[in-house]
Amino acid sequence: MTTQTETGALTQLGAHTPLPASPDQAVLERVPNPHAELAYCIRFAAPEFTSLCPLTGQPDFAHLVIDYVPGAWIVESKSLKLFLGSFRNHGSFHEACTLDIARRLVTLLDPAWLRIGGYWYPRGGIPIDVFYQTGTPPEGVWIPPQDVPGYRGRG
Template sequence: MPDPVLGRQAPLPASPEEAALDTVANPHPGLVYLVRFTCPEFTALCPVTGQPDFAHLVIDYAPDALILESKSLKLFLGSFRNHAAFHEDCTLTIARRAV
């Protein structure tokens, strides 16, 4: 696994495959609660036209022992900017990596 991005400058990964998605310990592991991340300007390239497609992405999850580290998530989502895929495929890729 690459070095965690928290606490250091990190460039935007060239692709989702190259992006690290880091986790940190859940500070409240015995508590059931919901975490929400919003990305109001998620973009990926349309695989047909090559033009950017925009979406408002919302990620909700109930954490267990680990939580997603928000800086690495931001960089991971940004790595889709030059990635050619339909949003339906992007959401499945994001879900698979986050679980």
């Protein structure tokens, strides 16, 4: 796993970067939090996420929503996009995949707080959602609910 943390070395922003072949090969980058004096929350919604089932090799799809309260660093958003794209041909169970994304971001950013909601498309008629946060949200920071609609089948 390559983790780029020196901002002078941002290699992907403004260039045509090919999709990394796997999460390990993805270079997730960070830049200094430009507003480190303020406690605020950043949300990314990623409805274009796909990975592979490690048992069958069949595609899985998810809608991901990531919230975090930055500390000294914020994630560079193009590298985040490429990192999420790097799961495209990567086999991973729903729970592991969701949690691994969270942990990779936590390792890179050391945020005050982070959470991820993984809203997976149904398999066998039953979708799985995975909800993880690093702990009780910090006091005084505003973190709205994700409010992704539940799965309802048909009708």
